[in-house]
Amino acid sequence: MISQNALHHAEKCRFCWMCRHLCPVQHQTGKELNTPRAKGLLLSMVHKEAQQFDKDMAQAMYECLLCDACTNDCATGYQPPLFIREARTEAVVSELAPESVMHLIDNVERTGNIYGVEKPGFGREGTDVLVYIGEAAAVKAPEMAENLLKLLEKAGVSAKVLEKEPASGVMLGDLMGYTEEVRQMAAVCAKALNETKLPVVVLDSYDAEIMTQKYPEWGFEIAAGVTTATAFTAKLLAEGKLEAKAPLGVTGACHDDDRLARTFHEFEPVRRMAKAAGYDLTEMFNHGKLAKSCGTAVAWGYMPELVTRIAGGRWTDLTRIGCDTMLVANPETWQCLSLCVPEGCRLVDLFGALL
Ligand code: SF4
Numbered sequence: 487m488i489s490q491n492a493l494h495h496a497e498k499c500r501f502c503w504m505c506r507h508l509c510p511v512q513h514q515t516g517k518e519l520n521t522p523r524a525k526g527l528l529l530s531m532v533h534k535e536a537q538q539f540d541k542d543m544a545q546a547m548y549e550c551l552l553c554d555a556c557t558n559d560c561a562t563g564y565q566p567p568l569f570i571r572e573a574r575t576e577a578v579v580s581e582l583a584p585e586s587v588m589h590l591i592d593n594v595e596r597t598g599n600i601y602g603v604e605k606p607g608f609g610r611e612g613t614d615v616l617v618y619i620g621e622a623a624a625v626k627a628p629e630m631a632e633n634l635l636k637l638l639e640k641a642g643v644s645a646k647v648l649e650k651e652p653a654s655g656v657m658l659g660d661l662m663g664y665t666e667e668v669r670q671m672a673a674v675c676a677k678a679l680n681e682t683k684l685p686v687v688v689l690d691s692y693d694a695e696i697m698t699q700k701y702p703e704w705g706f707e708i709a710a711g712v713t714t715a716t717a718f719t720a721k722l723l724a725e726g727k728l729e730a731k732a733p734l735g736v737t738g739a740c741h742d743d744d745r746l747a748r749t750f751h752e753f754e755p756v757r758r759m760a761k762a763a764g765y766d767l768t769e770m771f772n773h774g775k776l777a778k779s780c781g782t783a784v785a786w787g788y789m790p791e792l793v794t795r796i797a798g799g800r801w802t803d804l805t806r807i808g809c810d811t812m813l814v815a816n817p818e819t820w821q822c823l824s825l826c827v828p829e830g831c832r833l834v835d836l837f838g839a840l841l
């Protein structure tokens with residue numbers, strides 16, 4: 487059902503509770519089933535034919551944000567998202583995936599994105615870099631995309647955006663694992679990006695992750711390179727192409743999104759942007775590599791109520807340190823944290839704040 491490699495990880499996790507306190511889904515649901523250990527145990531039982539992979543089990547595999555907090559904390563190097571993602575492939579193939587998940591997959595097949603709408607275009611010509619906007623920003627955080635483009639213009643960077651930007655494949659990969667459909671989607675996207683011959687600046691770190699981690703493995707490397715929009719903006723600040731603003735006298739805390747934190751280990755650029763936007767900085771208890779997830783666009787798509795609670799948990803982390811200003815530079819975290827901004831608190835888009 488899952489590969490030997492994934493099964494090896496599941497077999498190790500099934501004995502272990504060491505990372506259970508870090509799982510944001512377990513925090514909010516309080517369900518033992520929502521620990522990496524329990525998911526490993528289920529898959530181990532299926533392998534031993536002690537239990538059948540059924541709808542309930544498939545449901546359990548989707549109660550995970552693929553946030554990698556468990557992997558990051560694992561002293562022995564095991565990776566629950568590896569077996570959870572493969573179990574999702576099995577769930578889809580054997581028609582056991584939840585209806586809400588299948589609805590999103592249908593949307594991706596029809597429109598290229600989970601939202602099931604035509605992706606708004608940001609097309610423009612430019613000669614220095616290609617900006618990849620991504621589905622979440624285009625549909626749910628278009629102001630953030632516009633702010634990034636205006637910021638680049640202000641810094642004298644000539645930015646191109648594809649009129650019809652293909653999906654990167656990251657959303658489908660999170661929904662159904664790295665199947666042939668996802669690889670085909672990635673191939674189309676890589677071809678379109680490579681045809682421009684421009685270095686690619688990627689707004690959503692989730693897209694940047696698949697482009698840098700999976701595309702090369704599948705033979706679709708982006709030849710001119712991929713940079714996150716946060717790292718690129720911080721570089722413009724360091725080069726003096728963007729000016730720092732006067733202090734605002736406001737203290738804020740940066741939320742590190744899952745994939746910047748645990749795939750790219752990129753923390754400083756967002757903080758440099760926040761300081762340049764005039765904010766004094768404080769930190770939430772779980773930040774940097776340990777940052778607690780606030781949800782993802784994909785998870786919001788099939789379990790909006792739970793993602794709203796998870797995002798609420800991140801707001802609680804903020805208010806617990808006596809802060810009311812959450813600073814973000816990722817469209818998916820913007821989308822999730824926007825769901826439940828507590829009274830008196832503010833969610834700030836750092837690209838907009840720097841304008
Ligand atoms: S990821 Fe590591 S710490 Fe977490 S359950 Fe598996 S073996 Fe234990």
Ligand code: SF4
Pocket residue numbers: 508509510511512520521522549550551552553554555556557566567
């Ligand atoms: S990837 Fe995140 S949500 Fe999934 S089991 Fe690990 S800690 Fe929990």
